[in-house]
Amino acid sequence: MKVLVTFSLYRRFKNKATICFNVILFFAIFGLFFSDYVVAFVNPSFGEKEVVYVSNIEESLQTHLQENVSNYEFEVNIKDIKEQVEAGELVLEWKENQYTLHSKYAIPTMDILNIQAIISLHEKQKVMMNSNQIELLNEYNKEVIVNNEVLKKEESMSEVKANLIFMFISSVYFMMLSFISGVASEVVNEKTTKTLELILTSISAKTHFYSKLLVGWLVIVIQGILSISYIALFFLIRYFHDQGVGVLEFLSTLNIVPIEGVTFNEVLALLNLDFMFICKAVLIVFFLLVGILVMQLVLVIVSSFTVTIEEAANIQAPFYLMLLGIYYLVIALNNPQDLTEGLGYLLSFVPIFNMLLMPCRIMVQDVVFYEILISLGISLYLANIVIKRGIKIYEKGVLDYSSKGMLDILMKLK
Amino acid sequence: MLKVEKVYKDYGNGRGVQNISFQIAKGKICGILGSNGCGKTTTFRLLLNLLETDSGTMTYDDEILDKEIFQYFGYVPEERSMLRNLTLKEQVFYLAKLKKMNPKEIQESYDYWIDYLQIRQYTSSKIMELSKGNQQKVQFLCALIHHPQIIIFDEPLNGLDINNVQLFKQLLMKLRNEKKIVLISSHQYHNIEHYCDQIVYLKDGEVVFKGDVEKLKKKQEIRIVKFKSKRDIFIKEEGVINYYREKDFLYVTLENIAYASSLVKKIMDKGIDEYSLQLVSLHDVIKEKTK
Secondary structure, X not given: OHHHHHXXXXXXXXXXXXXXXXXXXXXXXXXXHOHHHHHHHHOOOOOOOEEXXXXXXXXXXXXXHHHHOOOEEEEEOOOOHHHHHHOOOEEEEXXXXXXXXXXXXXXXXXXXXXXXXXXXXXXXXXXXXXXXXXXHHHHHOOOOOEEEEEOOHHHOXXXXXXXXXXXXXXXXXXXXXXXXXXXXXXXXXXXXXXXXXXXXOOOXXXXXXXXXXHHHHXXXXXXXXXXXXXXXXXXXXXXXXXXXXXXXXXXXXXXXXXXXXXXXXXXXXHHOOOHHHHHHHHHHHHHHHHHHHHHHHHHXXXXXXXXXXXXXXXXXXXXXXXXXXXXXXXXXXXXXXXXXXXXXXXXXXXXXOHHHHXXXXXXXXXXXXXXXXHHHHHHHHHHHHHHXXXXXXXXXXXXXXXXXXHXXXXXXXX | OXXXXXXXEEOOOOOEEEEEEEEEOOOOXXXXXXXXXXXXXXXXXXXXXXXXXXXXXXXXXXXXXXXXXXXXXXXXXOOOOOOOOOEHHHHHHHHHHHOOOOHHHHHHHHHHHHHHOOOHHHOOOEHHHOOHHHHHHHHHHHHHOOOOOEEEEEOOOOOOXXXXXXXXXXXXXXXXXXXXXXXXXXXXXXXXXXXOOEEEEEEOOEEEEEXXXXXXXXXXXXXXXXXXXXXXXXXXXXXXXXXXXXXXXXXXXXXXXXXXXXXXHHHHOOOOOOEEEEOOOHXXXXXXXXX
């Protein structure tokens, strides 16, 4: 028993992949416990409360808002509203008997409703203190509405659109990831069973490498076509059943589709499925495919160095962690502010990140064509480098059973 | 004719092969021998272009070995190299298709070899369900399906029972008669010595000696005297080159058979009454050459 346990533990932990995994895990946990310092270093303004400048609003309301709205600071405005909004600041103004929240990009609905509720409460308290019975009745029932006046409406997405687009991109992203891991596992299987030795007596390692990439892509394309067919089939069935009212209502209760009582037709109308949309969809798929290609290349190359199944599992684990990290980062950056001029904008040109961020931008903004070309060009250039270098590494890796590891072989490559 | 000339391969850690040279004519069986890690598998991988040589040339009928010529090779690796969840037939057809055979050719060859190797009853069985011996036969089948001119067997006897060892010997004879070139590695010298026409003995990646087996044996002639003795006896007599013990027997190698009678007389005086003169085996040749 002791021997069995010791042997298994030795195999699980005494390999370079596990050691690498633990080094990554070590730094990840370090990052978690010191995330405040990390974030302060990367983005010093992160976590600071955003300031809402109030204009033409009485001091008592400002104090009330300051005390009750936790995620914003409220300060008196002394500058020109238009200039401030241009600079990306928020201004709450009382004008023509209504409250308007001026912003460059759309503010989340929940934040507006929160501010609206606090103002409403303040108004009611004021009425109760100062009014007679009749006035009280009239004023008390008066509804307070805060309008969000957005400077760059075209870059602000509707919640329905944003949710649906991100749901689509996320599904495709994770589906593709599962398929690329399939290709890597195939390489591992062929290598660990030594079948590769026989296969490579008939074909070159280069052909084998390309065949694996092609298989990975074909699987994605075929599965994509199958999935679209299933969606189309059930969409049509549901359309003829009740035009999708039931399912959309159910989804709205889960806050996935934040509007109630709509039909498929209305959702499609909201999405503007015109020619431009189709062009955008094609571009999005292309970005995803190029990104997936790069990841697939890396995973297949890395997998070619594994000697055992355990090692393969340990190599793939940190890879998925990293991809999950990218996914969550993209979720955090999927807002108009970041996608237009923040970190999201910058990362939409960085390979791997751009396969999610550029599609997000394409769907919600009118991205300048040359920006799309630059981003795509960078990704294709990287893919080209990885393919060229990758073949050499792969040729060495697939027949290497020495457990020397990739780094050792990389160092010796001319 | 398969020619390997001055081939070097360095793995960068002092291992690999250095200055390997040998040639094998058609219809000859060559044993590539040596202890573990001596460079046998590396030599095979170089021949199959699974590894690149650092220098040297390898030719078959004066043509440099490249990927096209590799269709002439059949390879049985040391370890079971199969996709375990495929059936026997799927496995063989998959590898045969990679050799660019058409379905008709594959079927004809397949039918012939599954009968020859006596595995027809397992054609629908998955590889993982087969015994070690039958898995090895599937490997033979995969190596032979495309009628290769050169067949490499890396430790082919592993996992074979006595009957299958016999079948393998028949297979070797058949291949020899068909004028194929066979390279075979084994640490069980006694099992292959009767079939090898020539041997190449490797040590630390270098050829220690090579040549025609019969000629090598002839050089040694009958120079070994075998005594039955459980006791260790110190032998320091004129004409004795070396001696070694294996189980209950003591083997003494002489410079010349002429010394045999005087040696036997002296040993008998020490209380040993059983002795015999031995034919030189491959094992003896190797011991002699590598002492």
